Amino acid sequence: MYRLYHVPLSPFCRKVRLTLAEKRIEVELVEERYWEGSSEFLKRNPAAKVPILRVDGRNLPESSAICEYLEETHPEPPLMPQSAVGRYEVRRLVGWFDDKFHTEVTSKLLYERINKKIQNSGYPDSGRIKEGSKAIRFHLDYMAWLLEQRRWLAGDMLTLADFAAAAHLSALDYRSDVDWNRQQGVKDWYAKIKSRPAFRSILADQVPGFTPPPHYADLDF
Amino acid sequence: MYRLYHVPLSPFCRKVRLTLAEKRIEVELVEERYWEGSSEFLKRNPAAKVPILRVDGRNLPESSAICEYLEETHPEPPLMPQSAVGRYEVRRLVGWFDDKFHTEVTSKLLYERINKKIQNSGYPDSGRIKEGSKAIRFHLDYMAWLLEQRRWLAGDMLTLADFAAAAHLSALDYRSDVDWNRQQGVKDWYAKIKSRPAFRSILADQVPGFTPPPHYADLDF
Structure with missing residues (x-):
């Protein structure tokens, strides 16, 4: 276990x-x-x-x-493609979300609004929140551009890159920080990933003091 | 090419x-x-x-x-072990240096002292430099602790983890920011890695406006 x-x-x-x-x-x-x-x-x-x-x-x-x-x-089901180039692309995108997206968006929205309160470490910095709200648009557009050419973010199959991206977006969505109307392609991708059984536990999360919006766990958001 | x-x-x-x-x-x-x-x-x-x-x-x-x-x-020579646990340990340590060490040490010493000048982006922040100088000691001690049990940082063979660590330390050493007398085990490890042919181009680097100390390229430092 x-x-x-x-x-x-x-x-x-x-x-x-x-x-x-x-x-x-x-x-x-x-x-x-x-x-x-x-x-x-x-x-x-x-x-x-x-x-x-x-x-x-x-x-x-x-x-x-x-x-x-x-x-x-646990190679089944695979979350990485077979080819070296395909695997490179997954790792590049995981790095993109866990490094760049995290610094520019997650740390400025989620951490300012929720983590600071939970950890009792000061008040949200409105300048940083404004930066994060601006930066997420660029990232949603970038994802939409990738998804115009691919079924999933890194190519034809669901990979760790999709989970990295969905992990950040779902956490931000808990506080309604994602504008799902900005890019239909990203919304369609998220609807697909959100309806997987693997997503259930994430949609059931409850953080005391913060109630998620009704669309958070709704598969038809 | x-x-x-x-x-x-x-x-x-x-x-x-x-x-x-x-x-x-x-x-x-x-x-x-x-x-x-x-x-x-x-x-x-x-x-x-x-x-x-x-x-x-x-x-x-x-x-x-x-x-x-x-x-x-290019699997030869291998820079990752065969076993999943061994590969995990390499990736954990690469993450340790590129994330934690980078945030706590490299960004506070190298970036304050050199990058800011080269990029013309302000004066070094002495508070951050002090934090970095303190944090590097903890990291050298952690490396020494690993090297007491292992020939290389992640185990018996030279791996990407050694290169990640040596990349940070060599860049800091260009400005004499590593106290090589603190941990003999770390010094011995660095002497070993520094003498590899792969290290030559790094030791020949010259950054205009910054002269490295004589020990920087010396294999008997």
Whole structure:
């Protein structure tokens, strides 16, 4: 049995949860308030971050390394294509969302509005929120451009790149930070991914003090 | 023939250069002043970052995705172990250096002292430099702890994890920001990696306006 230390709205944790669920790997979810830095938690992970996957008595941090590990140990269904170029493209896009999108959008919207309150670490910075609201438009347009040429973000098949993107967007959607009317192609892609069984646990998340909008869990949003 | 768009002191570019050189892949290096954001460059890479590897007319950004691509297309000599757990550990450590070490150390020392001057983007922030100088000690101690149990950072063989770490440390060493006397184990590891032929081009780097200390290129530092 696997155990995942996580927080519900973390896009990095959601990416791992989606990967586990898509591969039908049973997992026990344990919420970890990592910002409180308990010594028990720091022992599990000196980087003091979530997610951490507990496997056979080992604690594995680092979401992308975890997903590649799950892909290698549970190859069915595959979430990476066969060709080196195809695999490159998946990794490039995972990097795009977990690095660039995270810095420009997620950290400026989700972290300012929700994490700061939960972690009791100050008030939202309206300048950063404005930057994030502007930046997400560019990213939605970029995704739409990719999806004009491809069925999924990295090509013909569903991959880790789609889960990385959906993890960020679903967390932002919990606070209505995604304008689904901006790009029909992105909305169609999200509707497709949202209706997968792997997405159910994410749509059922509840964060005390924050009620998601009705469209959050609605498959016909 | 491969072409790499890079800047000399970028740890992400150095990681790719080391990987190319170790695999004896010939490459043309082209310096790219990415912060000037020429439209030609943005066309090559909408993320506006280096490195970019040009292969068969395609521009590939994202250093970790590039290194995995090179590992898959040029498997000799291998820079990843065979087992899934071993590969996980390499990826975890690459993430450790490119994310945590980068945020806590490289961005606070190298970027404050050198990048700001080269990019003409303000004066070094002494508070950040102090934080970086403090944080690097924790990282050197962590590396020493790993190297007490292992020949190389991720295990028995030289891997991408060693190149990721050496890329950051070598860039910091250009400005004498690494205290090599702190941990003998780390110094021994760096001496070993520094003497590899793959390291030569890195040790020959010259950044106008900044002269490296004599020990920078000295194999008996």
